[in-house]
Amino acid sequence: MSEGPGGGAVRWTRRAVQTALFLLFLWLIWETKVPLRTPLPPDFFLRLDPLLFVGASLSAREVLGWPAFLPAVLVLLSAFALGRVFCGWVCPMGTSLDIGERALRIRPKSKGASSLPAVKFYLLALLLFTCLISPQVLYLLDPMPFVTRAFALGFYPIVPIVANPVLLRLDRAPLHTTGFNAGLLFAGLLILLVLLGSFERRFWCRNLCPLGAMLSLPARVAPLRRRVNLDKCTECMRCVRECKTGALGPGPADWRPEECTLCMTCVSVCPEGAVSFGFRGEAGRRGVDIARRRLLLAGLGGVLLSLFLSTSSTRRRGHPRLIRPPNALPEEKFLNACVRCGECIKVCPTSGLQPCLFEGGWEALWTPVLVPSIGPCESNCNACGEVCPTGAIRPFKVGEKPNIKMGTALINRSTCLVWAYGENCFVCVEVCPYKAARKTPKGPVVLREVCVGCGICEFNCPTQPAPSIYVVSWGERRA
Structure with missing residues (x-):
């Protein structure tokens, strides 16, 4: 593809920034392991997400993560000046879609304006209203937890499987292998979004992304404007055809600022150099038609969905095997605050933390x-x-762990090698770091007031097919 006069530099600058930030995103996910040594917080990109901050805070009825989410506020404020520059230059979801569509050589059937640009605004209203009453469901559509979960729990475990045979041939130490419940599902969902690009480029960003919708609202009044020199423009329509997000058209001067991600493709491909961006002058603006009635209906739908979910009979919060991480909030607050990003699951050195499937109902x-x-x-x-x-x-110090109780270990005496068969086992006593498992003449016992539910006894119990000592959530103490 040929570049317009002087337009290639800004396009390649955007690509360089986008690539560097995406590599930073991947590196932070890779380095989210014990010990934590990254100069930036491992959750840095999550902290850039204003939708995550607002939605989780609404659901929890308190301001969560402050001041860690100050970058998210800055991202939202930047949209008032620069529009959706975050979407085009920073967001790892958008970069993933760009790379995926190019790698799979996906050619969209439609070029030009988006087919359903208003849908993302209705989804935003529905999700935010849902947060007001029931545990938040932002994790289903918020792009930052979505893409973090996909790479941390979906694609990351594939790397050792592919790399270890090569490393072993080179006499190098193999990578640690791990796996997560639903990991392939998380990766598959991201691949599905890439495949939607066969209908329109960046179909997700154009039509479905609620974070993009949130940033689109201030983008409408941003002073940064796209300008077309009509004296130079030959109306070749190349800018309209090449626009990633359908922000242009029907004419080359018609511009929808709430759809534009400042990718600068239109500047780059213009053969006459007629397109530019600046803070002065007027731009041909053509906004997305957002029907107020549909927006209100979406909000009402969010309220009704919240009421339904809040009264749903699928709650199973008392499931004995629903063992939360140490120092987790009480269950109600935990479900409101957790955004299912997968960071805690990824960082767990033993892979003991896993995504919950059906133990706690849909809410969990x-x-x-x-x-x-x-x-x-x-x-x-x-x-x-x-x-x-x-x-x-909640953050905690290692020295506080003896006072943080996740559950209690119980012994099934009917299958225990010592209690049932008189064998000299006592593995649980030997491995317990808190001295909660004690040896008696008849067999091992657990001091419930000392046990914190760490599960090391269950992990090491030799009884098959099920361990004779196991942890339940009974007696847990939350933050």
Whole structure:
């Protein structure tokens, strides 16, 4: 593709910035492991998300994560001056779609204006109204938790599978292998969004993204404007055809600022150099038609959905195996604050934290739960509290862990090798870092007031197919 006169530099600058930030995003996910040594917080990109901040705070009825979410406020304020520059230059979801569409050589059937540009505004209204009454469901559509979850829990476990055979041939140490519940689902959902590009480029960004809708509102009044020199313009319509987000048309001077992500493609491809951006002059503006009645109906739908979800009979918060991470908030507050980003699950050194599937009903979907049979909660680790962006898991010091109770270990004496068969086992006593499992002449016992529910006894119990000592949430103490 040829570049317009002087337009290539700004386009390549945008690509360089976009690529650098995407690599930073991937590096932070890769380095979200114990010990945490990144100069930036591992949840840095989540802290840039104003929708996450507003939605989770509405749901929790308090300002969450402040001042950690100051960058999100700055992103929102930047939209008042620069429009949706975050979407075009920073957002890892948008970059993932760009890379995916190019890698798969997806050619959209439609070029030009978006087919359903108003839908994202209705989704934004529905999601925010839902947050007012029921536990938030932003995690389903908010792009930052979405893309973080996809890479941290979906694509990351694939890397060792692919790389380890090569590393072993080179006599290098293999990478640590891990796996997560629903990991392939999270990766598959992102791939699905890429495939939607066969209908329109960046179909997600154009029509569905609620964060894009939030940033579109101040973008309407941003002073940064697109200008077309009509004396130079030959109406070749190349800018309209090449626009990633359908922000142009029907004419080359018609511009929808709430759809424009400042990618500068139109500046780059114009053969006459007729397109520019600046803070002076008038631009041909053509806004997205957002029907007020439909917007109100979307908000009403959010309220009705909230009422339905709040009274749903699928709640199973008392499930004995619903073991939350250490120092998690009480369940009601935890469900409101947790955005299902997967950071705590990714950082867990034993992979004991896993996305919840059906243990707690729909409300607990994809929230972190401890599965001791996969990995215990180590006594010298506090990483999950360090990476949680909203404080759903409160930060704590390692020395505080003996006083943080996730649950209690119980012994099934009918299958225990000592109690049932008189064998000399006592593995649970040997591995317990808190001395909660004690040896008696008849068999091991658990001191319930000492046990914190870390699960190391369950993880090491030799009884098959199910361990004879297991952890339940009974007796838990939350933050």
